[in-house]
Amino acid sequence: MTQMKNDLYLRALKGEKVERTPIWVMRQAGRYLPEYRAVRKQAGDFLTLCKTPELACEVTMQPIDRFGLDAAILFSDILTIPDAMGLELVLEEGIGPVFNKPVRTVAEINKLGVPDAEQDLGYVMDAVRVIRKELDGRVPLIGFTGSPWTLASYMVEGSGSKEFRRIKGLMFESPAAARTLLQVVTDSVITYLKAQVAAGAQSLMVFDTWGGMLSTANYQTFSLAYMQQIVDALKTDEVTKDTPVVLFTKGGGQWLEMMADTGCDGLGLDWTVDLANAKARVGDRVVLQGNMDPVVMNTGESQVRDNAMLVLEAYGNHSGSDKGHIFNLGHGIQPFAQPDNMQALVTTVQSQSGQFHSK
Numbered sequence: 052m053t054q055m056k057n058d059l060y061l062r063a064l065k066g067e068k069v070e071r072t073p074i075w076v077m078r079q080a081g082r083y084l085p086e087y088r089a090v091r092k093q094a095g096d097f098l099t100l101c102k103t104p105e106l107a108c109e110v111t112m113q114p115i116d117r118f119g120l121d122a123a124i125l126f127s128d129i130l131t132i133p134d135a136m137g138l139e140l141v142l143e144e145g146i147g148p149v150f151n152k153p154v155r156t157v158a159e160i161n162k163l164g165v166p167d168a169e170q171d172l173g174y175v176m177d178a179v180r181v182i183r184k185e186l187d188g189r190v191p192l193i194g195f196t197g198s199p200w201t202l203a204s205y206m207v208e209g210s211g212s213k214e215f216r217r218i219k220g221l222m223f224e225s226p227a228a229a230r231t232l233l234q235v236v237t238d239s240v241i242t243y244l245k246a247q248v249a250a251g252a253q254s255l256m257v258f259d260t261w262g263g264m265l266s267t268a269n270y271q272t273f274s275l276a277y278m279q280q281i282v283d284a285l286k287t288d289e290v291t292k293d294t295p296v297v298l299f300t301k302g303g304g305q306w307l308e309m310m311a312d313t314g315c316d317g318l319g320l321d322w323t324v325d326l327a328n329a330k331a332r333v334g335d336r337v338v339l340q341g342n343m344d345p346v347v348m349n350t351g352e353s354q355v356r357d358n359a360m361l362v363l364e365a366y367g368n369h370s371g372s373d374k375g376h377i378f379n380l381g382h383g384i385q386p387f388a389q390p391d392n393m394q395a396l397v398t399t400v401q402s403q404s405g406q407f408h409s410k
């Protein structure tokens with residue numbers, strides 16, 4: 052059966068006038084869905100799921116089929132790059148991602164090389180190709196990466212962290228070594244994103260989950276400068292120059308102007324940012340994506356509907372002098388979310404947002 056083509060998300064991301072606000076949700080495939088848990092069980096573990104393109108495709112499609120979201124996001128993880136660099140990623144049940152071989156010394160940093168995207172990360176590119184075929188134009192496919200700072204944080208800490216003692220220690224004590232690390236990660240990210248686009252990804256998102264842990268000066272030097280290199284590389288490459296790029300620094304609300312200065316197409320906003328204020332500051336230069344508090348999704352359907360309306364109202368009317376809004380949560384949907392809430396969210400945004408777009 053041929054489905055109607057929905058390119059609303061891509062048109063919105065290019066700043067074009069659209070008839071309603073598109074919606075997709077960070078971590079839209081994942082543990083809150085029983086059908087995801089079933090496929091993950093079938094795969095045995097999370098990494099096997101990521102590394103088996105047909106299964107990665109199946110879980111990518113699950114939230115599209117079930118809820119009718121306006122974009123699909125490649126099912127993978129940001130930690131595939133460090134894994135391909137030899138750090139040996141394992142997903143410990145109840146703990147989260149851990150590297151068997153974290154990178155802590157200058158000697159270890161100097162040994163790192165840029166993985167070949169098709170050789171070492173071919174399973175990701177295969178997944179992109181399989182998903183594009185399966186989507187058959189139904190909705191666009193988003194490719195993604197972690198930001199260099201966020202990837203370097205996991206590589207040095209060896210796992211998730213609250214205080215970032217090791218990576219910040221490296222940054223303060225051996226800034227040159229930190230820069231060497233960030234540069235090899237940046238070069239890897241650029242190669243990886245170009246390969247994703249060549250394989251079929253139609254827009255790109257950079258998850259800077261831990262940039263907000265930095266002081267403003269260190270954010271500029273150790274996170275934003277490397278995201279700038281990524282945007283520059285993509286915007287000057289024949290294959291990627293027209294592919295929209297969204298930057299998302301969690302906790303980065305005070306830095307929106309400098310993020311917009313990179314020349315990216317959109318900014319992801321976490322829920323602490325006032326959307327109307329962000330629109331006034333940078334809304335004429337970049338599309339804004341976000342930003343409902345993900346915890347609302349763990350409550351009731353009426354709370355979901357009310358809070359979705361508050362986000363739409365905060366952005367307000369699409370006047371033509373602003374670039375526009377894409378609905379999302381302010382961070383990933385949590386495993387405790389109710390699947391019915393996702394349906395309520397999608398239905399609310401798709402049925403109610405038209406009133407904010409002039410005919």
Ligand code: 1CP
Pocket residue numbers: 076077078079080081082091097124125126127128129130142147148195197210211212258260382383
């Ligand atoms: O099934 C499981 O138990 C695994 C849970 C899981 C899932 C579903 C992990 C481990 N990763 C993912 C998928 C994932 N990760 C996607 C898929 C697509 C989708 O959105 O549907 C994406 C885009 C990511 C990106 C990701 N991974 C980020 C950036 C975005 C964010 O949430 O800030 C980060 C920081 C990670 C690391 C990671 N991977 C997994 C976990 C539990 C974590 C967080 C670890 C931590 O810091 O504590």
